[in-house]
Amino acid sequence: MEESISALIRIHQKAGYLELSTKMVVYIKIPSNVYNFKSYIYGMPVEKFVIILSGISMAAILFTISLPVTISAVAIYFGFMAYIKFDFSNIYKLRKLYFHGMAGHNIKFVRNGFLFCILGQDIFSAVEIENRELYTDSQKSNHIRAIMNVIDNLDCSANIITKTEVYNGKNYYRTFVILKTHGSAIETSMDLLKRNISAIVSNTALHGKAVDDENTIKSIFPANVNPELKYIDAGGFYMAYFDLLDTDYSQDFFYQTLIEKMGFTVEINMEINRIKNHEMQVKRLLASRKAEIIYTKTGHYAGLIRKQISALEYMSGKEKLYNASVRFSVISGHPAILRSNAEIFKKTMESAGFRLKTFHYFNRNSFDPLELQGQGIKYMLDSASISELFPCSFTPIPDRAAEPLGINAITGKPFYFEPFRGNSYNIAITGETGSGKSYFAKKLLDQNRNAKVYVIDPLGEYSYGHVIDLSLGEYVDFFIETPEMANIISTAIAKLTGIGENNITGILTGLMSKSGVATFNELISEIRLGYSRNKSTQGAVYSMPFKTPVKLEGNFIVFRFGHKNADIRDAFFDLVFSYIISTVEKEEGEKIVVMDESHLFLRNSREAEIIDMLARNSRHFRTSLITVTQNINDYYMNNYSESILMNSINYFIFRQHGKIKSSMFLGYEIDPSGLAGGSYSTYSECFYSTGSLIRKVKISEEK
Numbered sequence: 001m002e003e004s005i006s007a008l009i010r011i012h013q014k015a016g017y018l019e020l021s022t023k024m025v026v027y028i029k030i031p032s033n034v035y036n037f038k039s040y041i042y043g044m045p046v047e048k049f050v051i052i053l054s055g056i057s058m059a060a061i062l063f064t065i066s067l068p069v070t071i072s073a074v075a076i077y078f079g080f081m082a083y084i085k086f087d088f089s090n091i092y093k094l095r096k097l098y099f100h101g102m103a104g105h106n107i108k109f110v111r112n113g114f115l116f117c118i119l120g121q122d123i124f125s126a127v128e129i130e131n132r133e134l135y136t137d138s139q140k141s142n143h144i145r146a147i148m149n150v151i152d153n154l155d156c157s158a159n160i161i162t163k164t165e166v167y168n169g170k171n172y173y174r175t176f177v178i179l180k181t182h183g184s185a186i187e188t189s190m191d192l193l194k195r196n197i198s199a200i201v202s203n204t205a206l207h208g209k210a211v212d213d214e215n216t217i218k219s220i221f222p223a224n225v226n227p228e229l230k231y232i233d234a235g236g237f238y239m240a241y242f243d244l245l246d247t248d249y250s251q252d253f254f255y256q257t258l259i260e261k262m263g264f265t266v267e268i269n270m271e272i273n274r275i276k277n278h279e280m281q282v283k284r285l286l287a288s289r290k291a292e293i294i295y296t297k298t299g300h301y302a303g304l305i306r307k308q309i310s311a312l313e314y315m316s317g318k319e320k321l322y323n324a325s326v327r328f329s330v331i332s333g334h335p336a337i338l339r340s341n342a343e344i345f346k347k348t349m350e351s352a353g354f355r356l357k358t359f360h361y362f363n364r365n366s367f368d369p370l371e372l373q374g375q376g377i378k379y380m381l382d383s384a385s386i387s388e389l390f391p392c393s394f395t396p397i398p399d400r401a402a403e404p405l406g407i408n409a410i411t412g413k414p415f416y417f418e419p420f421r422g423n424s425y426n427i428a429i430t431g432e433t434g435s436g437k438s439y440f441a442k443k444l445l446d447q448n449r450n451a452k453v454y455v456i457d458p459l460g461e462y463s464y465g466h467v468i469d470l471s472l473g474e475y476v477d478f479f480i481e482t483p484e485m486a487n488i489i490s491t492a493i494a495k496l497t498g499i500g501e502n503n504i505t506g507i508l509t510g511l512m513s514k515s516g517v518a519t520f521n522e523l524i525s526e527i528r529l530g531y532s533r534n535k536s537t538q539g540a541v542y543s544m545p546f547k548t549p550v551k552l553e554g555n556f557i558v559f560r561f562g563h564k565n566a567d568i569r570d571a572f573f574d575l576v577f578s579y580i581i582s583t584v585e586k587e588e589g590e591k592i593v594v595m596d597e598s599h600l601f602l603r604n605s606r607e608a609e610i611i612d613m614l615a616r617n618s619r620h621f622r623t624s625l626i627t628v629t630q631n632i633n634d635y636y637m638n639n640y641s642e643s644i645l646m647n648s649i650n651y652f653i654f655r656q657h658g659k660i661k662s663s664m665f666l667g668y669e670i671d672p673s674g675l676a677g678g679s680y681s682t683y684s685e686c687f688y689s690t691g692s693l694i695r696k697v698k699i700s701e702e703k
Contacts, residue, residue, distance in 0.1 A: 028144070030385045031311035033246040034285055035378050123182075124370075125193045126217050127200050129160075129175040130207040131394045146205035147387035151272065152320055153199040155192055156181040159370055160270040161220055162391045164331075170413050171265050173256075173394035176211065176220060180370060206392070221369050227361035231338055238335050240342040241359040243376040244326035244389075248307075248353055253393035255352050260395060260411040262348060264341045265331040268391045270324060271372040275380070278321040286312040318382040325372035325379065326389060327359065403447050409685065409696040417650075419448065420590055422690070424649035425624035426615055430632045431654025436677055436684025440652065440699050441594060441628050445556075451590040451624075454580050455558045458569065458597050465556030470572045471563055473547030477521040478579040485578050486512065488610060489523070492574035495567050496545050499531060520579070521549060569600065570607055577610050584614075584621045591623040598627040599634040608640035615647040631656050652697075653687040654678070665689050 159178040164171045179196050181189040201208045211217060222234035231240045259266045275281060289312065293305045315321055330345050332338035346356055359376060361367055368374065381389075395413050398404075404414030419425055427444075431437035438461055445453055455462050468474045480486055486508050494501035507526045511518035524546050561572035584591045593614065601607040611627070618625045627644060629635070632653065635645035651664055653672050661669040670687055677684030677699070688695045 028250045028384050028388050029314075030247055030250060030388055031314050031381065032248055032307045033377075033379045034289075034308050034311055034315075035380065036246050036308075123180065123189045123193060124217075125179045125197055126211040126220065127177045127179070127197055127208050128211050128216075129177060129200075129392050130209070131173055131175055131392055131396050142205060144384060144387045146203055147390050147392070148383040150177070150200050150203060150206065151322070151383040151386055154179065154196055154272075154274070156189075156196065157271065157273040159372075160268075160272070160390060161369075162268045162394070163220055164265050164267060165397060167397060167400070168414070171260070171263075172397040172413075173267075173391070174397070175392050175394075177208075178220070178370070225367055227367065228335075230360070231335060232361050232367070236333070238332050238338045240330045240338055241361075242328045242330070242342075242346060242349075242356040243359050243372075244328070244379060245355045245357045245377055246379075247355065247389075250388055253388070253390075255349065255354065255389075256391060256393045257410060258348055258352055260413065262341070262344060263412065264345075266345060267329045267331060269327045269329070269369060269372065270386075270389065270391070271370070272322045272324045272386060273373065275321045275323055278318075278380075279316070282312055282316050282321070286316065315380065315382060320383060322381055322383065322386060323373055323378045324381045324386055324389075325376045327372055327376055328356070405444065405447060406697040406699040409698045415688070415695065415697050417444070417688075419444070419592070419624045419650065420622065422649050423619070424647060425619055425622075426644075426648035427624060427626045427650045427652065428635070428645055428648040429626065429628045429652045429654070430630065430634070430656060431672075431678075431686070432630055432656045434679035435654035435656065435675070436679075436681075436686070436699060437628055437652070437654045438596065440654070440684065440686070441596070441626060443699070444626070445592065445594065448590070448592060449555075451555070451592045452587060453556045453592045453594065454583075455556075455594040456573065456576060456580075456596060457558050457560050458562055458573075458600055460560055460562060461596055462558045465558045466552060466554050467558045467560060468550050468552075470545070470559065470561040470576070473545060474550045475520070475524075475546045475548070475575075476550055476552060476579060477519055478582050480508065480512065480518045480520060480523070480578075481516070481582065485582065486518075488574050488578055489520070492571040492578075493523075493527070495571040497527065497531075497543055499527065520575075566600075566604075570604060573601055573607060574610065577614070581614055584618075584623045589622065591621065592626060593618075593623060594626045594628065596628045598629040599631075602627075602629065602634050602641040602644070603637045605638040605640055608638055608644065612640040612643045612647070615644045618647075631658075632660055632662075633658070649690055651687075651689045653689070654684060665694060668694065670694070 156179055158180065161176050161178060162173045163176065164173055166172070177200060179193050181192060197210060200206065201210060222232070222237075222239065224233075224235045226233040231238050233239075286309065289305050289309045293302065293309065328345070328349075330338060330342045332341055346358075349356055357377060395408070395411060398414065398416050402416050402418075405417045406415040407413070408415050419427060429437050429441055442462070445455075453465070455465070468476060480489060486505070490501050490505045490508055493499070493504050497504075504523075504527070507530065508518060508523055511522055511526065524544070528544065559576045561569060561576070563569045563572065580593055584593065595601070595611065598611075601611065611625075614621075614623070615625050625644075625648070627648070635641050645664070653660065653670070653675075655675040655678060656672050658673065659669055659671045665687075672687060675685040675687070683698055683700045686697055686699065688697045
């Protein structure tokens with residue numbers, strides 16, 4: 001596997017022990033498969049013992065002429081099998097009827113609901129679970145609890161099945177929960193299923209929806225199955241199946257990322273059935289394992305028994321237990337490709353802690369996609385452990401109208417980003433010069449063309465849109481409405497003109513006393529009237545930098561005020577940001593405010609306080625504040641700059657020196673110094689983090 005996958009596996013294996021400053025990462029230990037056990041008789045596996053005993057019995061029969069002796073030998077054989085409680089179903093299994101729901105004429109829809117029945121005997125109901133990217137994070141406990149809620153509220157058995165949908169050459173997965181019941185009491189069964197579906201659909205964390213489309217339901221199951229030795233042919237597609245034999249640590253939904261990384265189609269079918277009177281079954285199994293360990297002190301076999309004893313003791317205190325079966329199907333359009341993909345899948349899953357067993361088909365009648373436990377491997381689990389394996393963390397199917405912002409470096413799938421979602425719309429972008437952060441910010445703006453954009457551009461990085469250069473005397477008129485804004489503007493103009501701040505405050509107070517508001521243009525006019533080069537008696541000689549009022553045009557406005565003097569630069573910034581705050585409060589629709597080279601202002605606590613005013617209230621104004629700076633440490637210069645970071649929910653970290661460990665990265669330590677690309681390259685890499693996930697994203701400059 002690639003180094004990125006190996007690194008991700010190492011992170012995943014450690015995830016159970018990570019503790020955040022304010023949050024704890026959920027860690028759930030999946031118990032070992034207590035059915036994965038071989039009984040031994042006189043030091044040999046029971047299968048070998050049965051073969052030997054059968055051979056002796058057959059030899060006795062063959063060499064016996066007398067019928068009574070033959071009957072006695074057979075009686076002894078079956079008597080001994082009964083004494084050791086041998087399960088004859090392990091040798092011979094009753095034939096199962098093939099699932100006849102493939103043929104459209106066998107499906108009868110109930111129009112007053114989303115239930116359908118097959119041949120009037122088995123009732124099924126399909127509910128699609130919207131796939132969500134669920135990773136080890138502070139929200140994982142909520143996701144686990146939501147899935148557990150669904151499982152624990154089921155009164156009937158169920159199959160959780162993923163199916164693929166191809167979009168732009170990539171596989172996207174849709175997850176369905178199929179509830180099923182058997183029997184002739186159809187009305188009662190329908191009421192039962194309706195109650196269960198209500199429990200699932202009403203679970204907002206899973207965003208479930210009922211499926212009553214005949215084609216969708218039929219597509220869940222393979223049609224025209226033709227069994228071969230190593231695979232099955234299902235309507236021109238070839239499938240290799242693997243059953244989950246065991247897995248021995250928390251998966252954190254991680255294995256689904258590996259499946260996406262493989263690039264070929266892998267579908268999942270999980271069947272769960274609640275165990276009735278599980279307390280007695282667990283006690284019997286526990287007694288059997290403890291008796292076995294008495295005679296087996298050391299070695300691998302003893303370790304296996306101790307592991308199963310530990311698993312049984314864990315499950316003995318659970319309120320509900322389930323028999324689960326998990327089957328993975330690797331699908332391809334050609335048998336040779338299927339063979340290669342199946343080997344890759346098995347090795348990759350083994351590296352993630354899964355132990356799988358190939359499932360071979362012998363005839364058509366032995367295959368039933370809704371009855372895995374009659375043909376595959378059972379696994380005793382509680383609802384929390386089932387939730388760990390629940391296949392709902394695949395990359396969501398993208399909006400067909402959306403444009404990708406980059407590529408997920410792990411799965412290779414397009415990365416889509418919508419800034420106006422979540423609890424905050426603010427974005428922090430950091431990276432050293434030449435790392436690709438400015439190009440990325442421009443690409444982000446280009447994909448949000450419907451938003452009104454304001455860019456603070458101290459170093460002249462943005463050459464398109466309507467550019468207003470305050471250092472050349474250009475300015476825009478705006479309303480001054482609050483004492484806080486009046487104070488900011490008075491201080492700024494005092495720095496720019498050389499006039500005393502108290503004098504400017506007096507002029508501004510006089511203007512605002514008439515109607516409660518003043519305009520910037522009125523303030524400039526009053527200053528010009530009261531102070532001129534020929535009226536030295538009115539005050540000190542001053543310099544008025546504002547000469548040309550500009551009327552704004554278009555939806556993309558760039559403000560420049562490049563100046564080497566930090567005080568003057570800060571004063572220009574104060575005026576521009578005051579205008580932006582007063583404007584976005586009133587404007588309708590989505591707005592984006594970009595602060596390039598933010599470190600120039602974050603270091604000053606006064607300027608940082610002004611920025612923080614917008615950061616804390618931007619969502620109410622439907623505004624996304626994007627701060628672009630060179631290093632994550634720029635946000636830790638004062639309390640206000642740190643507040644700006646904390647009030648941002650989306651972080652894009654490009655190449656920069658030093659490792660980062662912060663709650664914003666879910667407690668992980670990331671090292672952005674090795675991120676590739678940037679200047680003189682066609683792409684750049686960054687870490688994207690939000691409140692619940694981390695991604696490594698590749699930003700390409702190719703259209």
